[in-house]
Amino acid sequence: DGGITQSPKYLFRKEGQNVTLSCEQNLNHDAMYWYRQDPGQGLRLIYYSQIVNDFQKGDIAEGYSVSREKKESFPLTVTSAQKNPTAFYLCASSSYGSYNEQFFGPGTRLTVL
């Protein structure tokens, strides 16, 4: 079945450590997105990529980094510079010509202790 996978489902890290969240899709979608979700604040865009080897900052990119070396993969690194990293992180993808209908992964809940 085609879809988006995110791993792990739950992640715990100590303050000051970098952590990388995985996102893989087998939908052959060109564009991929990372969102952060906090209670009552909806989805906020962190980074997005329209094509391999290219990505753009979203609304809250500070303290995060990404790479897009393969079409199917878009990992997100939460760095120690992110002041409040505890949140639910969602990865999504869409294809050209789809009006930006987005397909979402199951999410990763990151807790920084």
Place this chain on the structure above:
Amino acid sequence: AQSVTQLGSHVSVSEGALVLLRCNYSSSVPPYLFWYVQYPNQGLQLLLKYTSAATLVKGINGFEAEFKKSETSFHLTKPSAHMSDAAEYFCAVSEIGYTNAGKSTFGDGTTLTVKP
């Protein structure tokens, strides 16, 4: 610039009652509009979308939404609520470029509670 406002962060209805979740948008170009549903600790799932065809859009699970340009609204309705409809609902607007997939702006979400 595009934006979405969902009126009411929490809506509570009785089972069998009408569901109405409100969404107003702002967009500098003709919008493409979406409703997504999210169950606890899961990703979002598309309910329905408006892409400039029919103004009344039908989606999954008996939901529908009507695009009203004059009111810049895209409210979500369901005639009869079911317990399984309890979830968080997000309205989104997207703008696309001619050579890319574009990006979406999401509202803050509305939590729907269904009382037995």
